[in-house]
Amino acid sequence: MIAVVGLLLGILAGLLLEPAVPEPLQPYLPIAVVAALDAVFGGLRAFLDGIFDDKVFVVSFVSNVLIAALIVYLGDQLGVGGQLSTGVIVVLGIRIFSNVAAIRRHLFHA
Amino acid sequence: MPEPARSRLARAFIARPGRGQLVVAVLLASLGFAAALQIRLTNTDGDFSGQRRQDLVALLDSLSSATDRTESRIDELEEARDELLTSSQRRQAALEQGRSELDVLAILSGTVAATGPGITVTVTDPDGSVLAASMLNGIEELRDAGAEAIEVNDQVRVVASTSFTEGAADQIVVDDVTLLPPYVIDAIGSPQTLSEAMVFPGGFSDEVEELGGAVSVEQLDVVRVDSLHKVEEPEYSQPTDR
Numbered sequence: 174m175i176a177v178v179g180l181l182l183g184i185l186a187g188l189l190l191e192p193a194v195p196e197p198l199q200p201y202l203p204i205a206v207v208a209a210l211d212a213v214f215g216g217l218r219a220f221l222d223g224i225f226d227d228k229v230f231v232v233s234f235v236s237n238v239l240i241a242a243l244i245v246y247l248g249d250q251l252g253v254g255g256q257l258s259t260g261v262i263v264v265l266g267i268r269i270f271s272n273v274a275a276i277r278r279h280l281f282h283a
Numbered sequence: 284m285p286e287p288a289r290s291r292l293a294r295a296f297i298a299r300p301g302r303g304q305l306v307v308a309v310l311l312a313s314l315g316f317a318a319a320l321q322i323r324l325t326n327t328d329g330d331f332s333g334q335r336r337q338d339l340v341a342l343l344d345s346l347s348s349a350t351d352r353t354e355s356r357i358d359e360l361e362e363a364r365d366e367l368l369t370s371s372q373r374r375q376a377a378l379e380q381g382r383s384e385l386d387v388l389a390i391l392s393g394t395v396a397a398t399g400p401g402i403t404v405t406v407t408d409p410d411g412s413v414l415a416a417s418m419l420n421g422i423e424e425l426r427d428a429g430a431e432a433i434e435v436n437d438q439v440r441v442v443a444s445t446s447f448t449e450g451a452a453d454q455i456v457v458d459d460v461t462l463l464p465p466y467v468i469d470a471i472g473s474p475q476t477l478s479e480a481m482v483f484p485g486g487f488s489d490e491v492e493e494l495g496g497a498v499s500v501e502q503l504d505v506v507r508v509d510s511l512h513k514v515e516e517p518e519y520s521q522p523t524d525r
Contacts, residue, residue, distance in 0.1 A: 179308030
């Protein structure tokens with residue numbers, strides 16, 4: 174419950190405060206958001222599996238975000254930033270889909 | 284047997300929030316914050332925020348080449364403008380020069396009235412013995428001293444084609460106008476130089492006095508030469524290029 178409230182609070186803060194994103198971080202924000210989404214769906218699935226652990230969730234959340242940003246940064250340095258970020262998005266998308274499928278099986282038994 | 288997933292979810296909603304839930308809430312809040320931020324950025328930051336570096340570089344290249352083209356066009360146009368400006372200035376200068384030449388020529392040919400410093404020479408001739416030749420000598424002295432406009436008796440403008448002749452009773456006839464003494468010559472020029480040209484020893488004044496007349500010279504700050512000379516179209520001569 175408090176988790177859902179936190180999510181809503183974050184969205185509201187982002188909409189209302191309108192902070193400026195530092196220029197060097199701008200290319201990594203979308204990737205970081207997708208990576209965090211992957212961690213959240215993974216956590217939800219683990220919760221439904223009954224193996225949720227908040228420490229694991231925190232570590233996976235943070236490392237997901239950092240690694241995704243790092244890969245894109247490396248790609249930008251190597252001149253293949255566009256392709257690499259597409260690759261990261263595809264991989265994270267597949268993971269999100271598989272996690273959502275597992276969650277769906279749990280909730281609807283289908 | 285593990286608890287069914289759905290009831291676990293329901294229980295988590297009802298349960299008192301623990302430390303684990305709080306951490307998850309913080310992380311989800313940061314996710315929501317970042318997502319909202321990114322969405323707003325994508326919607327408001329124009330067309331370029333979502334684009335990759337290569338696309339932006341290509342766009343920048345095309346823009347800068349367009350800028351180069353436009354700048355060279357600006358240079359061309361500025362050059363053309365400068366050219367037109369100088370040519371119009373040159374034309375203006377030529378026009379002004381032409382106008383001042385026109386003034387000079389109009390005064391020389393006697394088609395306009397003229398005013399300026401100069402002298403008035405009055406020649407009295409009680410015996411009627413001053414002839415055209417003497418008058419012409421006096422006029423020549425004035426010309427030699429730089430007189431710019433000369434008239435006689437407020438009647439005749441003396442120009443290049445002016446003739447001095449004698450009538451039937453030895454009167455002086457200038458350009459078909461018979462003059463009667465006293466003869467008054469108005470001349471525009473340096474008053475000092477002109478009056479010296481009239482009175483130097485053996486000059487006009489002495490010549491007239493030998494003939495029984497008298498010459499008086501008056502230096503004036505303003506002399507008006509009002510009589511005009513009528514210019515006739517040349518019948519035989521034509522201007523050449525040189």
